[in-house]
Amino acid sequence: MSLVIQKFGGTSVRDHGRRDVAAQWVHKAVTEGHQVIVVVSAMGRLGDPYATDTLLGLLQDQGQPPLEERDLLISCGEVISAVIVAGHLRAIGLQAKALSGGEAGIVTDASFGDARIIEVIPTALEDLTAQGIVPVIAGFQGRTQGGKITTLGRGGSDTTAVALGAALRADVVDIFTDVDGIKTADPRIVPEARTIAALDYEEVFQLANLGARVIHPRAVEIGRQFGVTIRVRSTFSESLGTLIASGQGTLDPWGHRDPDHAVTGITQLEHLMQFRVAPPVGMHKDWAFRLFMSLGERGVSVDLINLFPDQVYFCVPPEKTAVTAAALDAVNFSYEAFDDRAKVSIVGSAIQGLPGVVGRVMAAMAQSDIEILQSADSHSTITLLLHRCDMERAVASLHKQFHLAEEVPER
Numbered sequence: 240m241s242l243v244i245q246k247f248g249g250t251s252v253r254d255h256g257r258r259d260v261a262a263q264w265v266h267k268a269v270t271e272g273h274q275v276i277v278v279v280s281a282m283g284r285l286g287d288p289y290a291t292d293t294l295l296g297l298l299q300d301q302g303q304p305p306l307e308e309r310d311l312l313i314s315c316g317e318v319i320s321a322v323i324v325a326g327h328l329r330a331i332g333l334q335a336k337a338l339s340g341g342e343a344g345i346v347t348d349a350s351f352g353d354a355r356i357i358e359v360i361p362t363a364l365e366d367l368t369a370q371g372i373v374p375v376i377a378g379f380q381g382r383t384q385g386g387k388i389t390t391l392g393r394g395g396s397d398t399t400a401v402a403l404g405a406a407l408r409a410d411v412v413d414i415f416t417d418v419d420g421i422k423t424a425d426p427r428i429v430p431e432a433r434t435i436a437a438l439d440y441e442e443v444f445q446l447a448n449l450g451a452r453v454i455h456p457r458a459v460e461i462g463r464q465f466g467v468t469i470r471v472r473s474t475f476s477e478s479l480g481t482l483i484a485s486g487q488g489t490l491d492p493w494g495h496r497d498p499d500h501a502v503t504g505i506t507q508l509e510h511l512m513q514f515r516v517a518p519p520v521g522m523h524k525d526w527a528f529r530l531f532m533s534l535g536e537r538g539v540s541v542d543l544i545n546l547f548p549d550q551v552y553f554c555v556p557p558e559k560t561a562v563t564a565a566a567l568d569a570v571n572f573s574y575e576a577f578d579d580r581a582k583v584s585i586v587g588s589a590i591q592g593l594p595g596v597v598g599r600v601m602a603a604m605a606q607s608d609i610e611i612l613q614s615a616d617s618h619s620t621i622t623l624l625l626h627r628c629d630m631e632r633a634v635a636s637l638h639k640q641f642h643l644a645e646e647v648p649e650r
């Protein structure tokens with residue numbers, strides 16, 4: 240018998256009508272003879288009563304509550320959702336049972352707010368599925384070995400689903416969401432973005448890690464590590480979505496390549512804080528060592544480092560601004576901080592060593608009169624740091640430059 244994991248995101252379980260559409264997918268899979276395990280996110284988005292951001296809003300006037308308690312609070316959103324969805328499944332004639340992440344066997348480390356799964360104990364789920372009962376699991380959460388409730392970070396329900404898929408050797412993990420699949424860009428910015436039929440883990444990981452919210456990067460990592468077949472698809476359409484599996488969709492990096500069509504997707508990340516930092520006059524040339532030690536000791540992880548003999552630029556998330564400033568003050572470095580930066584990236588495993596790609600990126604920026612503040616690249620990505628106000632135009636311009644709205648030519 241095959242095992243299917245179906246994960247439903249917040250918009251897919253937002254209200255009774257949408258939950259009914261989601262429930263029909265479960266019904267269909269059960270009727271087709273699959274064992275099914277359901278993972279759910281909290282219902283809806285900010286403003287909806289039990290959405291994660293709404294629950295976080297309750298803490299607004301409370302300063303910084305202990306992270307443990309914050310996790311205890313926000314884990315409730317998924318628990319509520321699991322109970323309501325399990326009830327809905329019973330109402331349409333299926334056998335179903337709601338479980339918290341901990342009850343489902345998700346064991347994590349104790350990094351509250353951003354915990355990592357260290358083990359999945361599958362026995363409870365195996366018992367239920369063997370009896371023909373559909374477990375409905377609260378996503379985004381687990382428990383520590385000591386029994387404390389933890390959460391897995393934004394988008395963590397995707398990770399719950401793929402980790403369960405790995406532990407239980409599921410045939411496929413379906414990530415049901417509000418878009419047709421992984422697209423060539425965020426459709427909120429580029430409405431004509433095309434759904435990509437199939438991709439390897441690597442490119443999806445890069446897209447997710449560089450900001451595409453559609454799937455959690457850690458879910459992709461676990462998928463790659465354990466060879467879990469993942470499909471990202473819409474709850475609200477019959478479209479097959481995007482298949483993610485090894486060897487899918489990538490160009491032969493050594494074959495014929497065309498810089499006009501070498502890019503797979505464009506992605507963006509808003510709200511970065513950029514720092515320009517200089518050492519005190521006369522400091523020994525090991526200044527960069529002192530600087531990054533000071534940042535590391537305070538738990539600041541920096542991004543987009545551009546280092547020169549007399550200064551360095553880097554970025555941090557806005558919530559790390561104060562601690563970054565403290566780390567710089569501690570070693571007497573001078574600095575300027577700029578808020579409202581955004582980064583825009585192109586991703587494509589075929590861009591490696593291909594002449595003409597950077598030129599096209601620069602052409603897109605020049606045509607749209609966009610100032611580039613920093614850049615970075617890897618074998619399959621090029622990232623630009625921009626003023627936040629230029630972000631949407633940059634994404635649209637790159638999408639056009641690399642012909643991403645057009646059907647992919649024969650590969």
Ligand code: ADP
Nearest residue numbers: 248249250416417418421422424425451452453
């Ligand atoms: P869910 O609640 O189902 O997990 P998310 O909001 O986390 O949904 O992810 C879906 C959203 O991801 C889409 O509505 C879309 O705006 C956004 N998104 C960003 N980049 C992409 C992309 N490349 N392809 C598809 N969707 C994307």
Ligand code: MG
Nearest residue numbers: 248394452453
């Ligand atoms: Mg999500």
